Amino acid sequence: MNKDRGCDFKMIGKESETYVVVTRTTPHRRGEYQVELGDAQGNLYEFSVHEETMLDYRLVVGKELDEQTFRALEASKDYGAAYSYAVGILARRMYTEKELRQKLVNRETNEGVIEEVVTKLFQLDLLNDDAFARTFIEEQVRMGKKSQRRIVSDLYAKGVADKLIDRHLGLFDQEAETGAMKREIEKAYERFSRKELSDFELKNKVIQAVGRKGFDFYEMDRQYGYFIEDLEVDI
Numbered sequence: 001m002n003k004d005r006g007c008d009f010k011m012i013g014k015e016s017e018t019y020v021v022v023t024r025t026t027p028h029r030r031g032e033y034q035v036e037l038g039d040a041q042g043n044l045y046e047f048s049v050h051e052e053t054m055l056d057y058r059l060v061v062g063k064e065l066d067e068q069t070f071r072a073l074e075a076s077k078d079y080g081a082a083y084s085y086a087v088g089i090l091a092r093r094m095y096t097e098k099e100l101r102q103k104l105v106n107r108e109t110n111e112g113v114i115e116e117v118v119t120k121l122f123q124l125d126l127l128n129d130d131a132f133a134r135t136f137i138e139e140q141v142r143m144g145k146k147s148q149r150r151i152v153s154d155l156y157a158k159g160v161a162d163k164l165i166d167r168h169l170g171l172f173d174q175e176a177e178t179g180a181m182k183r184e185i186e187k188a189y190e191r192f193s194r195k196e197l198s199d200f201e202l203k204n205k206v207i208q209a210v211g212r213k214g215f216d217f218y219e220m221d222r223q224y225g226y227f228i229e230d231l232e233v234d235i
Contacts, residue, residue: 022063031084050080082109082117094132098159133164137171144180148172150214184210185227
């Protein structure tokens with residue numbers, strides 16, 4: 001009796017005579033099952049399917065599959081693998097639709113399969129760009145290291161739609177952003193003041209470093225002036 005793991009299903013007799021029987025099912029990884037199929041020649045084929053596929057095709061021991069069902073099951077393997085992968089990474093952290101699609105493309109997933117997986121994840125609310133935008137803004141504001149402009153730019157880069165970003169602009173706090181800018185100016189000044197720089201060079205270095213976080217130039221210039229004044233008073 002021959003056994004082939006991960007077979008591509010091309011070893012089964014003539015097309016008109018093809019049929020297989022489910023000979024064994026075993027829980028594999030979370031949400032997946034290992035299914036063993038046997039053909040008329042006594043060959044066994046083992047592969048993994050998602051639990052949804054198990055239910056859709058009622059894959060129980062002794063179940064006979066005709067040619068059409070067999071080929072459909074073959075196609076569903078890719079969906080099961082892609083879906084399990086997507087659910088796994090979403091369990092670790094949130095992704096936007098654009099990010100998730102790119103992850104699946106990087107795995108050379110078929111475009112049709114990607115559409116099926118994304119549609120299913122939206123239906124289950126496991127993929128939600130609106131919730132992502134809200135959570136992302138809240139986390140970034142709490143960390144206090146980036147400006148509103150930079151946070152919004154990051155969301156655009158992640159593929160979040162304008163209307164979803166606009167919906168959560170109220171989460172930004174101008175006073176908190178000014179406080180974040182002051183802290184970044186202080187950190188950058190402390191780092192660059194250790195070097196032999198003129199006052200002009202030092203200011204440029206600090207403004208450039210803080211500016212990379214998306215803060216407004218004129219406000220940075222103003223806050224830097226206040227910071228230097230406070231330093232001179234302390235001295």
